[in-house]
Amino acid sequence: MRAFHPLACAAALLVLGGCSTPPPSTPSPSAPWRGSTAPQLSDEQAHDIAIHALGLVGTPYRYGGNTPDSGFDCSGLIGYVYRHRVGSAPPRTVAQLSGWGQQIANGELRSGDMVVFGTGRTPSHAGIYVGEGRFVHAPSSGGTVRLDHLQSRYWARQNASFRRL
Template identity: 35%
Template sequence: MNRWNNVGMKWIKTLMKAAAVCLCANFILITPVMAAPEGLDNAALEQLIRDRTATPAVRTGDDASDLIMNAMGLLGVAYHFGGNSPTSGLDCSGFMQYIFRRSMGVTLPRSSRQMATVGEAVGRASLQPGDLVFFSPGGGGISHVGMYIGNGRMIHAPRTGKNIEITSIEQGYWSRTFVTARRVKH
């Protein structure tokens, strides 16, 4: 069984830099191939490609689909302690900062412990996609954050040696270490 079937979305498998990658089909727009304009030298053509593939501008609104779409686009990015950029790697709080700033224009505090004071408290039974979920993996207070994406799952940057991934919060390790959740709005 394909492990992605449990997420509740359709997935497309593609190749990127010779590695198989699964992308959420709900957030992919298939467009026709465009021919390069005539008369462009390599530098101008490369700039045109960069312009057309640049990350879209920040969208406003508290629509959870924007948060999830931007987060899913970073699946597979390496964890890097203290990281706050997809190019150099992201840690859990850097990942959430990046997604909320890009999707909603909201600036979150840098640490997961500080993030757990932002927004409105949400009970575990009331989680909605886009809610921040907080954990105490070592038992010494909140030290990890992810984003709930629905169906009992979160997307997060887990730890050194791992990449941004989707995992269940309803059983096992993440269920046992769950502390609280917050809903952040504009």
């Protein structure tokens, strides 16, 4: 068995830590979203969400960012895509996103669903499922919005849950 290198562990924490808390000027509620429920999306809207998210791959990461011009953090990316494709703004923090919409099983995933990660009680990262086991997300400082596979070595260990919005 390999020993973990301290820098590799620190890098992994930065990936998840990038979206774990809102920017300083944003309130930091940790309770799940208690506002209005998510809209019921048609298959066409769900497909449009996935296509729009894929089109943002390569956009720079920015903590608290929520536009292509300023960059995105993970919840900012989700908010931007949903506002522009559905006309409804989801909650801003990952903790709130984890309670938005309807929880679904892994076997029920469709494009446009949300993926929420967290190894403890508090979710730490989120992305948009785009099909074929892949999701789009804004992973960390210094990175860009990218496409990753749910079953990759790293993400398969991150306790994913799925929400239908």
